[in-house]
Amino acid sequence: MLEDGFHDVPNGKIAAVVTSLEMFAKPPARPEAEGLDWTLERLPRPAAEDYLALYSAVGRDWLWFTRLVMPREALLATIRDPRVEVYRLEAPGGETGILELDFRQADTCELAYFGVSPGLVGGGAARWMMNRAVERAWSRPIRRFWVHTCTLDHPSAPQFYMRSGFQPFRREVEIADDPRLAGLAPLDSAPHIPVIDADSA
Template structure:
């Protein structure tokens, strides 16, 4: 459904975000970036849901990532153990501090399902290194499209970073969801830059 121009009221307890869809149809030329000192890249096969949600939350809580926190354990386990899904992490001092999730479950496509760093690695160049890995590993399989979506709840740098990485915007949508700070999915002080709108 297309919305007409104008303002729309949101019910209390909800969030609205603009979602931008992007894709690349051929491997982008990598922008050189070394792996930061003391950081390693590792694939995690069939991660446990508690481990995954801990990393997901440390990467995304400031941006109100919540979708994987609302999933039933069995549903999330099915995704994380699917052979069409790859989980890669950047580790520093033995702890995962960067998340790369590639989803090949749709034939011919790869979705950059989740991508991000904790505050430990932001600004270190690790994001560019991880994106180079994402592009190389996505196109190592027989795909014709590598795609991602980001939204206005994500880091303000995300959209520009994806475009510089070779993704091209293909469309936008408005998403309305229950605020995860009111459901217990995230603490009430998460995403402090986004007003908590209650009745």
């Protein structure tokens, strides 16, 4: 357990506070705007390159890195597992979104990845996609639907998940190598999180 107070994060690393949220029953669908030109396409056996391009299109500004550092074989084993459902949001203008549901744990669905590309933030696409995520998750005989978010994500993410029916239950601190310094993300990604090189004094 961390004691109260400040704790140094080594140079070259990033740190985030992770909040996990869950629900135990299907909530009502949230209201949506009408006439939306969005579709959700399932990717049953995505190529690693296609998946990572989608993952990065949504997660670049928030320093999503977990799937970027996975060995290719492990990544494919995960995203092609029949108990994992990967969806791509198609929207006008080349904007997109990712929805990934993981049913590998008995009686449980994890909302493993969820987000929209920058041009869709704040325009209702996330709410539209969440309604479909909730519907799809609870179409299975699950007992629990859960998700985690962190302080690297959009600052409104925790409130969005709570408005969608999730309730927080755990808080953790995660420390990891900065993916920008490893060449896994452009150096100008997530400008709200300064890069501190491992060689900095």
